[in-house]
Amino acid sequence: MNAGALVVSELGHVLLFVALISHLGLKLSARQGGRVGAWIGFALGALASLLPGEWNPAFYTRAILGEPGALGWLLMLHWLAVTLRGRRLLAPRDLRAVAIVALGGAVLIYPASLGVPGWPDFYQADFGGFALPTVALGFGLVSAWRGRWAATAGVSLGLLLYGLDLHESANLWDCLFDFPSVVASVVILIQWVRSHRRLRAGRDGASVTAA
Numbered sequence: 001m002n003a004g005a006l007v008v009s010e011l012g013h014v015l016l017f018v019a020l021i022s023h024l025g026l027k028l029s030a031r032q033g034g035r036v037g038a039w040i041g042f043a044l045g046a047l048a049s050l051l052p053g054e055w056n057p058a059f060y061t062r063a064i065l066g067e068p069g070a071l072g073w074l075l076m077l078h079w080l081a082v083t084l085r086g087r088r089l090l091a092p093r094d095l096r097a098v099a100i101v102a103l104g105g106a107v108l109i110y111p112a113s114l115g116v117p118g119w120p121d122f123y124q125a126d127f128g129g130f131a132l133p134t135v136a137l138g139f140g141l142v143s144a145w146r147g148r149w150a151a152t153a154g155v156s157l158g159l160l161l162y163g164l165d166l167h168e169s170a171n172l173w174d175c176l177f178d179f180p181s182v183v184a185s186v187v188i189l190i191q192w193v194r195s196h197r198r199l200r201a202g203r204d205g206a207s208v209t210a211a
Helices: 003-028 036-048 057-065 070-085 092-113 131-145 149-163 172-176 179-210
Strands: none
Touching (some): 003 057, 036 070, 070 092, 070 149, 070 179, 092 149, 131 149, 131 172, 149 172
């Protein structure tokens, strides 16, 4: 891992730990109705990230989760913004788009990694040289044209990580998304489906009552 990739890696794991501790602080102070606990958690997480060697939380998050891809970065920044400021970095529509992209990528590459018979190994295929970056760039341009700025930002960040060699992996798939972001995306889509069903049930109930 070169120096640039090491710096990006450290920042990614600091962001992950700070977002986690801030969220825990918010939950613990929820009864007070403020965000003081979130900011205290933010400060504690930032201080812990300065610890050396095996005392540093990044030592363990890196070993367990690996390096975040572009979609992982977007989701962590969104999580931290919601926790500290109560403001969405990504609109619900954009959040669903990010989740769908992550899940779509997972469907392409994970089955072969898990040993599904007959499934094409898109991860090992030589898509990192020309085809995959070209498709990703095209997708980013279409997303920008349609105003899907979250998808545009995710693709742009992934291509930057890949093109500037700022990720531990030389595979563009890893620069675009990671396994934790896929798990988070599944949760996001499940919550959206549930809320959509509740909304439809409420509308149906209101229609019956009105009738």
